[in-house]
Amino acid sequence: MxxxxxxxxxxxxxxxxxxxxxxxxxxxxxxxxxxxxxxxQPHHRDPGDQDKRNALxxxxxxxSGMADCHFNEGHGGVNWSHHASLDDSTLLFLHTGEExxxxxxxxxxxxxxxxxxxxxxxxxxxxxxxSGSQKRKPKRGPQGRARANGKKGDADELGVAxxx
Numbered sequence: 001m002x003x004x005x006x007x008x009x010x011x012x013x014x015x016x017x018x019x020x021x022x023x024x025x026x027x028x029x030x031x032x033x034x035x036x037x038x039x040x041q042p043h044h045r046d047p048g049d050q051d052k053r054n055a056l057x058x059x060x061x062x063x064s065g066m067a068d069c070h071f072n073e074g075h076g077g078v079n080w081s082h083h084a085s086l087d088d089s090t091l092l093f094l095h096t097g098e099e100x101x102x103x104x105x106x107x108x109x110x111x112x113x114x115x116x117x118x119x120x121x122x123x124x125x126x127x128x129x130x131s132g133s134q135k136r137k138p139k140r141g142p143q144g145r146a147r148a149n150g151k152k153g154d155a156d157e158l159g160v161a162x163x164x
Contacts, residue, residue, distance in 0.1 A: 002042075002054075003059050004054065007042075007054060007055070007059050008042045008059065010059075011042060011056060011060065011061050012061060012097075013097045014056075014094070014095060015060075015093055015095070015096055015097050016093070016096035016097030017097070018093045018096050018097075019061065019062055019063035019067070019069050019093060020062060020069070020091040020092075020093050020094045021062060021063075021067075021092070021093070022063060022069050022093075023093040024038075024065070024066070024067060025038065026038050026040040026061065026063060027039075027040075030065075035064075035065060036065055037065055037066070038065065039064045039065040040061055040062065040064055040065075040070070041062055041074075042059050042061055043061070043062050043074040044058055044059070044060075045059070046058055060074070060086065060091070073086070073090075074086070
């Protein structure tokens, strides 16, 4: 029996979209494929435990592309009917997604602001009215070019004197 889609998605998130053994980045759309970049398979850690057979704790994601950790680690490199015992200490990327989620800064509840502001502990600055210190738009001549100070006979930024 296969894992439910929700269980596979939760295992994917737990591992951060990476192979539990080698850490290769996987591609969600390559599920069930073999021998291509990003290919992967969900694997039963303990297929004999009928009570927890399709639970999240029993679901692990291995690449099935270049390194083929699904066959080499999950099946011990022996044959597809053989299931190797898996030691969590050798599965370096098993909890990568959880670690990344803990490191990702979140905006404080009820405050608006950017993710960068949340990272640096800053909320959004309150909106201010227009003050006199803001730069004003330059006056424009009849051809749409800005004049230096808007007076007749002065040169614009291109060095052309205005007759207006």
